[in-house]
Amino acid sequence: MPNAGQPVKVIQFESPADVAEDQPKSSGIDWVATSMAQNPGTVDASIDRNQIDIGPAEMLPSLAVATTESTVSLSWRAVPGSATYTIKRDDRNLGQTPSTSFQEGGLTSGATYTYRIIADISGQTAVVSDRTLKATTTGALKSERAPGSLLTQQAYQPYNNAVEYKTFIPNSRVGLNVFGAASCEVFGQDGWEFGGDNRGYRAPSASAPNGESQFRTFMWATVNWGNPDSQSLVLLKAVGPTTRYRYGSFVDTRTASSAGMQFTEAYRSGSYAQVRFKHDVGNPYCSIGSIQYNVMNRFYRSGLIEMVGWRFQAPAHEAYARFNPYGTEYWQPLIQRPNNSFDCLFGPRCPVDQINTAVSG
Structure with missing residues (x-):
């Protein structure tokens, strides 16, 4: 408990009780047929909150921070x-x-500290929850409130918040093993490769979501806290083209459909917003296997963004949270997960990778 006579600042974040949908089964093989659409160029879409279902309104405490x-x-x-x-x-x-x-x-008055809360499931080596948040002790509050009073107000993010989620292939080219060749129309043929994105983890650009490139798939959510309702939650998605090569020479290009990228459970109030990214997109040249993830994004106007869900461990996945507290935008990483194996595109061949993370701004 805080020392008697010290002012206390309390920040409590509340969200719906349902934290994640069921994840895929970890046993057996359940092949997922993927889209074979051959769309020219990048596929994109934009919808607002009124075009998707409203999520649950019942809110429960998710995280609380108290400082003296x-x-x-x-x-x-x-x-x-x-x-x-x-x-x-x-x-x-x-x-x-x-x-x-x-x-x-024993902390310094008026100082800002960064805390991480890391949860481990017994018997698993992978971290399943990693929340990062900043807390500032309340030395400056003595002049604002009498000792012992309770402070619940906080500096609201006045403009907007955003989450960007991208999947990408770090290599410039990807060859096919026997299993991949069998599922991608070239069984028994040598020399085939798919083009990759040739990059590492990369935070969004200053012009994002405009001008983003070098990705397999892209999902985006912006929460405009002060905008009219029809513009309060703006959602975007895009699929990058897939290029084939044989013996190092260009052959052709296709682009998969974005139909398997869905925004669900969208909700926004004056201080809280959420939207789920449901993602299932396959290689347009291949009949089985797909990039899959399913995450709930939670936005708190007072300065926290959470992401909870799971992903298949291929290819590389990255997500970033944008904050804009004083008119200056900056990004913080939510996840940066590697490509463990392209065999993980076939789901049960690899363990599902848990996602439970949060950052504050």
Whole structure:
């Protein structure tokens, strides 16, 4: 508990109780037929909130942060299956706890600290939850409120927030093994390759979502907190072209349909917004296998963005959150996940990769 007589600032983030849809089964083979559409150029679409279903309105606490002049207290919603939580402050390991709360004292008045809450499921080596948030002790609040008073107001993000999610192939070219050749129309033929994106992880450009390039697929959500309702939640999607080569020479290009990229459970109030990205897009030359992920994006006007869900571990996936607190935009990474194997495009051949992350701005 905070020391007696110290002013307290409390920030509580609330979201719907349902945190994620069911993920694919991890046993057996359930082949997914993919789109064979041959659309010229990049496929894109834009819709607003009125064109999709409104999500659940019942809200429950998701994360709370309380600060005094010298303490920071954190409380969070439990991650299903988690045995322990590791707490880090400014990359310093503060230890583990089985609880869903943490408090630290002896901090500098008016200082800003970055905390990470990392949840591990017993028996799994992969981190399933990694939340990053900033907390500032309340030294400057003494002149604003009498000692002991409770402060619940906070600096709202006045303009907009955004999430960009891209999948990409780090290599410039990708060859086909026997299994890939059999599913991509060239069984028994040598020398075939698909073009990649030839890059590493890359934060969005200043002009994003305009001008984005070098991706397999792209999904985007912008929350305009002060705009009229029809423009309050703007959603975009795009598919990059797939190019084939044989023995190093260009052969042809196709672009997959974006029909398997869906925005669902969209909702926006004055201080909270959400939208789910449901993604299932295959190679337009291949009859089975697809890039799949399913994540719920949660936006809190007071400065937190969460992403919860899962992905197939191919190809590389990256997502970034945009904040605009004082008219100056900046991005923070939500996920940067590698391409473990193109065999992971066939789902049950690889474990599903859990996503449970959050960042604050």
